Amino acid sequence: MRKRLVAGIVLCCATLVASCDERAETKRLETPRGTIQYKETTSGARGGIGDSLRELTSEQRAKIQTDLDHVEPFIRKYVPVEKRSADLLENLDLAFAAWLRSSDRNKEPAQHIIDLVGAALGNYSIERLDVRWMVAIDEKGTEVALVGDDPPTRAYPFASIRYRIDDSKVDFVGALFEALKHQREKH
Numbered sequence: 698m699r700k701r702l703v704a705g706i707v708l709c710c711a712t713l714v715a716s717c718d719e720r721a722e723t724k725r726l727e728t729p730r731g732t733i734q735y736k737e738t739t740s741g742a743r744g745g746i747g748d749s750l751r752e753l754t755s756e757q758r759a760k761i762q763t764d765l766d767h768v769e770p771f772i773r774k775y776v777p778v779e780k781r782s783a784d785l786l787e788n789l790d791l792a793f794a795a796w797l798r799s800s801d802r803n804k805e806p807a808q809h810i811i812d813l814v815g816a817a818l819g820n821y822s823i824e825r826l827d828v829r830w831m832v833a834i835d836e837k838g839t840e841v842a843l844v845g846d847d848p849p850t851r852a853y854p855f856a857s858i859r860y861r862i863d864d865s866k867v868d869f870v871g872a873l874f875e876a877l878k879h880q881r882e883k884h
Contacts, residue, residue, distance in 0.1 A: 728875040750831045750844060757841065761830065764816035771796075771805070771813055785821060786871040789814055793858075794867035807862050815855035818870055819843055822852070826881045845881055852877045 725732060753761075772781070772788045775795035782788055793814055796804060822828055822843055833842040833851060843852040854873065861869050 724876075726875065726879050728872075728879075730871045730875055749834045750842075751834070753830050753832060753841065757832070758830070760812070761816045761819070764813045765820055767809075767813045768817045771810075775799075784871070785817065786874055789817055789870040790868050793861070793870065797862070797865060797867060807859075811855055811858045811862065814870065815841075815858045818854045818858075818873060822854070822874060822877055826878055828852070828877070828881070843877070848880070848883060850877070850880050852880075 768785075768789075772792045775792040776788055780791060782791075793810065796810055819830060823830070826843075826845065828843040828845040828850070831842055831844040833840055833844070833853075840853050840856055843854060844850070852873070857869075857873055861867070
């Protein structure tokens, strides 16, 4: 696995704390993937992080599974064999960067990339970090999230991918996982 510096990662993640306000704090973390910087939002607001959670519908679960089926073809299309790694997240970083830089007018639409990279990152996290898919609903809206219980943690992989497209940032998928992993191990 190659090491690299990954800066400016925004992890939409929240951990319940004793205070009654919400704040974002920039954190630095040394990981096997390199040094990452991310923003951690902590909240002690009434009701904890977010106002409510609900299970995904069967249609939402099926959509995530369909998106997962498109991950390998996406990697094969954008990452040459000689550059592929055994690490799924590194391959997603490489494929995302190549897709973002591609001038092909017929390339996949941004929403498709948000869906498949978010699903892959989420599934990878579920397999390793004791989190699950849920729908989080609060005053800011409704978003599919990864939710963990101890410590209470939420991460929003689809929103995180959307932000990276909006600001044209690359080399962040592995860093998002590492930041979430750090949050899950803090307690």
